[in-house]
Amino acid sequence: MAGQLKAVYFLMSSVYLTATLFVLTADNRRYFAANPTPGTSDEVSRRSAHRVLLSGESGGTRMRSLDDDMLLPYSSYDQWPRSNLSHVRDCQPVIFGDTTHETFPGHENSSVTSSSTTRYFVTKLADFRGNVKDAYGHYTVINNPLKTFSVVEPGGPNGCIDRRRSTVVKTSKVRGCRAAVNAGFFDSETGACLGNVVADGRRVQDSGGIQNVNFGIRKDGTIVVGYLSELDVLQEDNPFVQLVTGVIWLVRNGTVYVNESKTTECPDVQETGTLDRFVDVISGRSAVGHDEEGRVVLVHIEGQTGSRGVNLWEFADYLQRLGLVNAINLDGGGSATLVMDGTVANYPSDHCADNPAWRCARAVSTVLCVHDPDCEPANCTGHGDCVDGQCQCQGRWSGAGCEELDCGGCGLHGNCTEAGCVCEDGWVGVACEEPDCHPSNCSGHGSCVMGECQCQENSNSSWDGPACDVLQCGPNNCSSHGSCMVDGCVCDAGWVGADCELSCPLGLFGPSCAVPCTCENGATCDPQTGACTCLPGWTGRACDHVCPYGTFGAECSHRCECADSCSCDRETGDCNVTLNQTLPADLYSASHCIATGVIEKQVSKIRQEMEDLLRNPWFIASVICSSLLFISLVVNIILLCYHCSCSCTSRPIKYSHLPMHDLPFDRFQDELEVEKTSSHNHDSRI
Numbered sequence: 147m148a149g150q151l152k153a154v155y156f157l158m159s160s161v162y163l164t165a166t167l168f169v170l171t172a173d174n175r176r177y178f179a180a181n182p183t184p185g186t187s188d189e190v191s192r193r194s195a196h197r198v199l200l201s202g203e204s205g206g207t208r209m210r211s212l213d214d215d216m217l218l219p220y221s222s223y224d225q226w227p228r229s230n231l232s233h234v235r236d237c238q239p240v241i242f243g244d245t246t247h248e249t250f251p252g253h254e255n256s257s258v259t260s261s262s263t264t265r266y267f268v269t270k271l272a273d274f275r276g277n278v279k280d281a282y283g284h285y286t287v288i289n290n291p292l293k294t295f296s297v298v299e300p301g302g303p304n305g306c307i308d309r310r311r312s313t314v315v316k317t318s319k320v321r322g323c324r325a326a327v328n329a330g331f332f333d334s335e336t337g338a339c340l341g342n343v344v345a346d347g348r349r350v351q352d353s354g355g356i357q358n359v360n361f362g363i364r365k366d367g368t369i370v371v372g373y374l375s376e377l378d379v380l381q382e383d384n385p386f387v388q389l390v391t392g393v394i395w396l397v398r399n400g401t402v403y404v405n406e407s408k409t410t411e412c413p414d415v416q417e418t419g420t421l422d423r424f425v426d427v428i429s430g431r432s433a434v435g436h437d438e439e440g441r442v443v444l445v446h447i448e449g450q451t452g453s454r455g456v457n458l459w460e461f462a463d464y465l466q467r468l469g470l471v472n473a474i475n476l477d478g479g480g481s482a483t484l485v486m487d488g489t490v491a492n493y494p495s496d497h498c499a500d501n502p503a504w505r506c507a508r509a510v511s512t513v514l515c516v517h518d519p520d521c522e523p524a525n526c527t528g529h530g531d532c533v534d535g536q537c538q539c540q541g542r543w544s545g546a547g548c549e550e551l552d553c554g555g556c557g558l559h560g561n562c563t564e565a566g567c568v569c570e571d572g573w574v575g576v577a578c579e580e581p582d583c584h585p586s587n588c589s590g591h592g593s594c595v596m597g598e599c600q601c602q603e604n605s606n607s608s609w610d611g612p613a614c615d616v617l618q619c620g621p622n623n624c625s626s627h628g629s630c631m632v633d634g635c636v637c638d639a640g641w642v643g644a645d646c647e648l649s650c651p652l653g654l655f656g657p658s659c660a661v662p663c664t665c666e667n668g669a670t671c672d673p674q675t676g677a678c679t680c681l682p683g684w685t686g687r688a689c690d691h692v693c694p695y696g697t698f699g700a701e702c703s704h705r706c707e708c709a710d711s712c713s714c715d716r717e718t719g720d721c722n723v724t725l726n727q728t729l730p731a732d733l734y735s736a737s738h739c740i741a742t743g744v745i746e747k748q749v750s751k752i753r754q755e756m757e758d759l760l761r762n763p764w765f766i767a768s769v770i771c772s773s774l775l776f777i778s779l780v781v782n783i784i785l786l787c788y789h790c791s792c793s794c795t796s797r798p799i800k801y802s803h804l805p806m807h808d809l810p811f812d813r814f815q816d817e818l819e820v821e822k823t824s825s826h827n828h829d830s831r832i
Contacts, residue, residue, distance in 0.1 A: 211496035211506035216334060217451050217479025219393045219411075219424040223333050226340065227411050228355040234373045237410040247360070247372025248399060248472050252291050253440035254367060259534065261294040262516040263287050264325055264486065271460050281456050283447035284484050284491065285468065286325050286516060291442040292367040293519040293535045296321060297329065297345045297388045300511050306339035306350050311509035314483040315490060323515040326485045327432050327444050329390045331477045332511035339511050341391020342379055346524075352379055353391060358411050359474045361434050362389035369436050371395070371472040373410065390512055392474040394425060396433060396462040400471050404462050429455045430482035430495055433465060434514055435473025443470055444514060446484045450495035480508045523547050542566070553577075589615040606634030606644075620645040640673030649673050666690045683716035692716055695739035712739035 449455015
């Protein structure tokens with residue numbers, strides 16, 4: 147059965163391609179007949195007509211179309227209908243009452259893994275004269291449209307604001323579309339988008355008063371088709387997430403609705419020529435609608451205005467046969483474009499601007515896009531990846547949009563973060579459910595259990611204290627003779643034992659009592675330093691010398707008190723001792739001791755006499771007077787030297803010789819007379 151279906155599909159595809167190439171070749175023959183190529187012969191022109199007449203955007207090169215297959219519903223932008231809903235109600239059949247639009251629940255089935263399915267078709271259609279013709283195109287069914295269907299502005303966001311026009315290929319790549327068709331109409335002079343546009347929940351523009359048929363999806367997934375008021379478009383409690391405006395409602399509630407829609411959307415009932423032609427002429431067409439399951443359906447039919455394709459009556463009849471419940475007509479003619487995975491899948495009817503021998507896709511307005519399921523929000527709040535419409539959250543993030551942190555509960559004493567529960571001061575645990583210790587890590591020597599430190603115990607030591615910061619070794623903690631370490635007591639010099647409780651044995655000293663003592667003559671050594679403690683009568687570093695004559699006892703620190711102050715027992719100081727006369731060393735030591743004693747007595751006597759003299763007041767007075775006389779003598783000598791110095795250094799008087807005859811006697815005589823007169827006057831007064 148599968149093999150038969152493949153054979154049928156292959157046969158239909160072959161017929162479709164053959165028919166398309168045949169019709170395109172005929173169209174181009176007519177084009178070149180009316181527009182001969184300058185400077186070429188008829189034979190060259192005929193060869194040009196047999197080229198592959200298809201082009202689009204590929205390899206980064208943009209091929210611009212001539213826009214020569216324009217299919218306009220109205221002659222100018224000013225002719226678009228701007229009637230209110232009362233006019234719509236007046237024009238529609240009575241069975242619809244005051245309802246100007248239809249609503250239908252959108253398809254929603256999480257078990258469906260594919261976002262859409264596209265079929266190629268070739269079908270037989272009969273025109274109003276009964277003539278049968280072939281129509282071929284594409285039919286795309288969209289599952290879960292709330293997550294997989296979008297309206298996209300030309301070239302991406304802000305395309306309508308910037309009045310951009312862009313090919314369906316370029317726009318589809320911006321949104322990542324699996325399949326895409328052209329959508330709304332545009333002003334051919336300014337490029338402005340026409341009608342209502344809502345793209346992925348963003349209200350781009352309203353209709354500006356234009357009253358044409360709309361197709362949209364609200365936030366809850368409801369599909370809306372028909373004529374809308376401004377309040378309908380601006381509804382906030384269940385807003386539109388996708389909305390686009392077309393021209394002519396093709397199918398309403400399963401019935402062909404072309405005639406009623408034409409009456410409603412006609413700008414002037416007395417003059418319908420342009421809209422009539424738009425409806426009646428055969429051309430390439432695009433439409434969007436939905437079936438009885440709430441799946442959105444995109445239908446595209448190949449054509450060229452006046453040469454091939456379908457009119458809107460034939461199009462509506464075919465959509466009704468396909469089972470569409472509601473459907474509206476989108477921009478057609480040279481605008482009708484289908485793109486599959488970034489590649490043009492139909493044969494555009496516009497000729498290329500740079501070479502009319504080729505066909506180029508037109509730059510259009512909005513686009514209807516089929517894409518992989520979207521998540522809500524699309525980026526999963528930045529905390530996850532969108533996979534088949536479901537957010538796969540990272541780390542501890544959870545929720546439909548990865549907007550919530552989940553730590554499994556942090557109790558009353560913690561806050562959930564990406565790293566886990568961050569507990570308040572005084573609390574620990576995975577869920578911050580346990581009281582903390584101080585310090586929280588028990589100084590690194592224990593574990594905190596319900597607010598209390600359980601300290602570690604080692605083989606020779608253990609940690610103690612509320613914070614496990616006191617190290618204990620044994621019952622006496624090294625007996626104050628060592629340091630407690632993790633491996634046990636480290637004893638001070640002179641001590642040994644597990645608890646440093648034992649002093650070094652006799653004859654040993656130092657760390658671990660490992661150094662032998664060097665003391666002699668029965669002396670003991672200090673267990674810590676090894677210093678010798680001599681027996682009475684002995685002295686020296688190693689107690690290897692007897693006390694000198696005249697001394698005795700421990701460290702030879704006592705003087706003999708015998709008659710000669712020398713001959714006493716070195717140990718006890720007893721004077722009843724006999725010197726060994728046979729030893730010259732002893733005789734020398736004894737004589738030296740006696741001589742030293744005599745000298746010391748004389749020195750002591752002289753010292754005593756000096757002390758007595760210093761305590762005599764006459765001696766003190768004599769010393770003071772002598773000192774004053776000496777000071778006076780020194781001062782006078784200094785003064786005498788000073789005067790002599792001054793006399794010797796005085797400047798000598800200089801004399802000069804003047805001969806008598808050079809003296810000014812006249813002046814001297816006058817001065818003498820004056821002096822005499824003055825002296826006489828003085829004497830008279832006396």
